[in-house]
């Protein structure tokens with residue numbers, strides 16, 4: 001959290017001489033500015049004439065002070081008022097003088113398209129200087145961790161594996177954001193704090209696709225991941241090379257992991273399919289044998305995330321079942337979803353919650369209740385997906401293909 005005050009920053013020097021000199025220079029400088037800045041040009045600077053109709057100047061009207069610029073505003077304002085009755089609500093489509101751009105983002109149709117900034121980023125800016133010179137580097141990747149301060153040394157180690165090309169965003173589920181001040185990188189990181197929420201809760205609310213549009217890849221990671229054998233820049237290279245839209249690093253140790261797919265293999269750069277226990281994969285191109293990664297250390301391309309974000313349900317927080325549905329966001333899924341073996345991670349504590357690797361800590365004592373909810377959410381998600389799909393095919397009057405059954 002940064003609180004900004006626009007009061008004078010700094011200290012008055014002790015030495016009287018310096019004070020006097022400073023004051024004198026200030027006076028001269030102020031005088032020069034005053035002389036070289038006629039009022040009319042100042043008014044133009046602040047209110048370019050084309051903006052006038054959109055400025056609400058009722059306040060100035062009432063005051064009726066009589067300064068020339070204000071009279072000018074007043075005239076512009078009243079002429080807008082005269083015309084307002086013709087179309088205040090709803091768009092009069094025949095009135096071509098009014099701006100209405102259907103291609104603009106929903107709700108922004110009244111704006112001229114060139115002023116619309118529909119997307120944003122997490123780049124930190126300065127409070128002074130030219131905006132165009134604020135950013136010395138524009139990180140192309142975003143990495144988010146859902147963290148509690150107990151794991152801060154682990155996260156510290158992880159963050160150091162991400163170069164300056166990564167924006168770091170921490171979601172704090174324990175509210176202890178100041179515990180991170182000891183790390184230098186923490187000053188450049190974005191901190192979002194909301195108590196006892198899960199990774200997908202934060203992701204839905206703070207990683208809207210339009211907000212993270214500046215980033216080629218988005219890492220949405222748990223906090224208990226060991227990164228001794230992981231290099232983020234190398235990882236990105238491999239993901240690009242193999243066209244992976246949704247990916248995760250291979251996982252060690254193999255023992256305790258449920259799914260074959262996410263286990264690290266020693267023999268290559270990436271793998272996109274695997275074999276499971278007999279009967280688990282009627283279709284070898286479908287989860288859990290392909291088109292599948294887990295949701296513990298997932299990496300999304302910008303486009304894939306735009307889709308996945310829309311699939312995250314607002315009332316389901318644990319995200320169980322999401323991994324099985326990721327494939328709906330890329331096509332062909334069995335080629336664009338995969339596991340990177342040559343940059344791999346260690347899953348440090350095998351959580352009691354099972355293989356889903358949710359952020360642990362605050363609910364340990366209530367693990368059973370959480371697990372029940374996880375399972376329940378998974379069922380709800382599956383049902384919603386199945387119903388939505390049925391509704392779609394009914395609407396389109398097509399026979400649903402067999403392969404979407406899962």
Ligand SMILES: *[C@@H]1O[C@H](CO)[C@@H](O)[C@H](O)[C@H]1NC(C)=O
Nearest residue numbers: 053076079080081082083097
């Ligand atoms: C108001 O409407 C009149 C004619 O209907 C037009 O001449 C004038 O330019 C309009 N003023 C504004 C600010 O749109």
Ligand SMILES: *[C@@H]1O[C@H](CO)[C@@H](O)[C@H](O)[C@H]1NC(C)=O
Nearest residue numbers: 087090091092093094095096
């Ligand atoms: C727009 O113009 C058309 C024909 O010029 C007219 O039929 C229609 O009623 C007008 N619509 C409005 C909202 O004024």
Ligand SMILES: *[C@@H]1O[C@H](CO)[C@@H](O)[C@H](O)[C@H]1NC(C)=O
Nearest residue numbers: 140162163164165166233234
């Ligand atoms: C950051 O990205 C640039 C451009 O892709 C690259 O040249 C540079 O090596 C990257 N930095 C690191 C530390 O890898």
Ligand SMILES: *[C@@H]1O[C@H](CO)[C@@H](O)[C@H](O)[C@H]1NC(C)=O
Nearest residue numbers: 283399400401402403404405
């Ligand atoms: C779908 O499944 C049914 C029976 O299981 C089968 O007869 C049919 O050929 C399948 N259709 C396709 C498109 O695979």
